[in-house]
Amino acid sequence: MEDAGSLAAWITPGREQTAAGEEGFRQLYAATSRPLWGYLHHASGRSDVADDLLQETYCKYLLRHPPAMDEAGSRSYLFRIATNLLHNRIRSRDDAALEVPADRGVETNEETRLDVQAAMRCLKPRERELLWLAYVEGMSHAEIAGATGLGTMSVRILLYRARQKASGLLRPRGCK
C-alpha cells in the first residue's frame, strides 16, 4: 500500500494542496511577493526577468515545498529557489547584461536614486544578490548562505568585497 502511495505521489506531484494550504499560500504570497520581486529586479537588473522568475519561483515552491515549514523557513526557501532560478537564467541565456531598471515609482531624492542604480549596474549579479539580501532583507550571513548555496565564510568575504566596491561606486559618480 505504501509503495502504491509513493508511486501515486511520484506521478501526481503537488496534489496535497488543500483549501487551508491555499489560504496559507495567499498569506505567504502577500507577505513575500514584493520583497522577492525587488530582489529579483535588482539582482537581474531587469523587470521583465523579475516578473517571469517571480511566478516561476512560486510555482516551484508550490510543487515542491515540504509540508511543515514556518513563515521564516518558507521565506528563506523562496529566496533560495529564486536565486537558483536566476543563476539558471544567467547560465542558459546571455541576458545577464545589465540594464537600467524600469522607472516605476516616484523618488524624492533623484541624485541618490541614480547613484544607486548606476552602482548596482556596475556590480556582478552575485554581488548584487549578496548586498540585497544583507542590507535590504537584513539576512544574517548564515541565512544568506542558505539562500545562495555559498558557505558562511565565503558569504562573509564576498559580502565585504561587494560592500567595499558598492561604497566606492556610490561616493564618486558611478562607474566607467
Add this chain to the structure above:
Amino acid sequence: MMKPVSCERENSVIRALQTGECSGELRQHAAECPDCSQALTLAEALQAEARRTEAGFHPPDAHWILQRSRRLAREIAMRRLAFLLVAMRVLAALYVVAAAVWLLRGYAALPYREVASSMNGASTGFVLMGAMVTAVCVVVGLWPILRDSPRHG
C-alpha cells in the same frame, strides 16, 4: 589567526535600521565603527531604492499562480506517465525478443525432452495447455502497449 573581514555587529545594526529599534549603545557603535557606518550608509541607500521600486510593483493575483502551478503539476504528471509507458514498451519489446530467441534455440534442447519423457501423456498435455494459455495471456497483455507505439511515441 585570520583577520575578520567585517564587524560582528554589522547584522545587528542593519536589523535595527529595519525595525527602527536601535539602542543608544548600538547607535554609538555604528557611529564609531567604520565597517558598520559604511554598511549603514549602503543599507539606507538600498532600502530607499527598494521602497521606490516596490511601490510601483503590482504582483499578479495569487489565484493565478495557484492555477499555473496546478497546470504545471498536471504536465509533470503526464510526462511521468509517458515515461512509464515508454519504459513498459521497451521492457515488452525485450521480453518478446527474449521469448522468440528461447523458442527458436532453447525449446528443442535436451532439458525439455528429458522433462517430457519423464511425464505421462495426461500431464504433458496439461503442461502444454498451460504454456499456451500463458503465451496467449502475455501476447494479449503486450498487444496494446506494442501496437500503438508509433502513434504516441
